[in-house]
Amino acid sequence: MRFPFALLLVAQTARAERHVIARGETLQHVAEAYACSVAALLRANHLDTTLLAPGTVIEIPKRTRAKSRSLDDRARAALAVIDGATWVGKPLARGDGYLIRRPEHAFGAAHVVDHLKHAIGEVRALYPDVHTLAIGDISAEHGGKLASHLSHRTGLDVDIGFYYKRVPDGYPEHFAPADGALDLEATWALITAFARSTELEDGVAIMFLDYDVQRRLYRWAEARGTPEADLAQLFQYPRGQDAPEGIIRHWPNHADHIHVRFKSRR
Numbered sequence: 001m002r003f004p005f006a007l008l009l010v011a012q013t014a015r016a017e018r019h020v021i022a023r024g025e026t027l028q029h030v031a032e033a034y035a036c037s038v039a040a041l042l043r044a045n046h047l048d049t050t051l052l053a054p055g056t057v058i059e060i061p062k063r064t065r066a067k068s069r070s071l072d073d074r075a076r077a078a079l080a081v082i083d084g085a086t087w088v089g090k091p092l093a094r095g096d097g098y099l100i101r102r103p104e105h106a107f108g109a110a111h112v113v114d115h116l117k118h119a120i121g122e123v124r125a126l127y128p129d130v131h132t133l134a135i136g137d138i139s140a141e142h143g144g145k146l147a148s149h150l151s152h153r154t155g156l157d158v159d160i161g162f163y164y165k166r167v168p169d170g171y172p173e174h175f176a177p178a179d180g181a182l183d184l185e186a187t188w189a190l191i192t193a194f195a196r197s198t199e200l201e202d203g204v205a206i207m208f209l210d211y212d213v214q215r216r217l218y219r220w221a222e223a224r225g226t227p228e229a230d231l232a233q234l235f236q237y238p239r240g241q242d243a244p245e246g247i248i249r250h251w252p253n254h255a256d257h258i259h260v261r262f263k264s265r266r
Contacts, residue, residue, distance in 0.1 A: 021056040026205065028264070034060050051206060053244035089139050089155045092116065097124045098133040099172040105137040105146060109155040111202040112138070112262045116158055119193035123163075123186060130186050134161030134172030136257060156205075156262045163187045175256040178213045184220040191217070194260055195234055195247055202265040207248045210255035211241045214248055 019030055027050040031038045038050060044061040052058070089107025092100055097120050100106045108116070120133060136159030137152050146152045152159075161175050163186035168176035197203030214237040221231060236246035251259065 017060040018057050019060060021052045021054055021058065026050045027052065027058075028205075030058065036061065051244060053242065056244075089141055089143065091141075092135065092138060095120075097121070097130070098135050100135050101173060102137060105140060105152070106135065107141045107143075107155060108138040108158065109262070109265065111265050112155055112158065115194070115197055115203065115262060116160075116260075119190060119197075122193040123189045126189055127163075127186050130163055130183070131167050132172050133163065133190075134175055134257070136160065136175065151259075151261070154264070156264060158260045158262075159257050160190070160260060161257050163190065177256045178210070178216070182213075182216070184217060188217055188221055191248065191258065192234070198247060202263055204247070205261050205263045207261070208251035208254050208259040209248050210252075211237060211250035213255055214250065 019034070021030075027038050027041050027047070031041060040061050041058060042048070042050070045058045047058075090110045090113050091103070092106040092108060092113050094100065095117060116135075123133075124130060137146060137149060138158050139152050139155040140146055143154050151157045159175075161172055162178055163183040164171070164176070164181045165183045166181045168179075168181065170176065191207065191209075194204045194207065198205075214235050218231055218235050218237045222228075232246070234247050236243050236249045239245055241250040248258075
């Protein structure tokens with residue numbers, strides 16, 4: 001997926017130091033840049049979530065600023081996290097039920113690979129006859145910038161195709177649009193398998209999916225009796241494409257796959 005992942009660092013002044021949240025950025029990224037803890041940022045800004053709307057201005061705690069590295073040091077540290085300069089990934093090996101579109105781009109953090117395989121296994125256990133699932137890019141073997149992406153640099157991001165009632169031409173070698181053949185039931189099983197890991201320390205942090213595809217899944221699940229509170233926790237829909245709510249958020253050009261981002265394991 002593509003988004004402005006670079007951290008927006010604000011120079012120190014005599015006044016309170018502030019940081020502007022970039023699109024796709026979380027408090028975890030900010031904490032890396034300012035050498036502080038996520039908990040400290042939550043307390044200082046009276047927040048109860050690490051997922052904030054783009055443009056949100058947060059204050060960096062004074063105690064943290066006094067101990068933090070210089071702006072240049074913070075910028076270098078942030079870029080090292082983003083670029084994965086010293087990172088070595090675990091390859092996603094070939095397995096039943098999925099096809100790796102570009103094996104040279106299928107290296108992930110160990111826990112990401114494990115969660116990915118587990119979620120696919122859950123779906124296949126429920127629906128043994130589902131077709132092969134397309135797995136897109138994760139990261140290069142040693143991380144760093146990956147062509148056509150501004151994320152997928154540290155093995156925490158995975159692009160995953162959908163399930164269909166009729167397998168589209170060229171799938172799973174290529175992603176396919178979520179057209180009328182989309183298997184809402186099996187795709188729902190896949191995203192909820194990922195969503196169940198959000199409570200884990202190394203589970204899913206956020207997912208990106210086209211707003212209209214969210215709508216279709218939301219209405220399918222609603223019609224089958226899924227509690228409204230559960231739907232509200234899972235989907236950004238119907239609160240608007242820029243609403244900072246829901247595990248699943250809209251992002252352009254994600255009508256043929258879902259982007260799953262995992263937390264880093266400390």
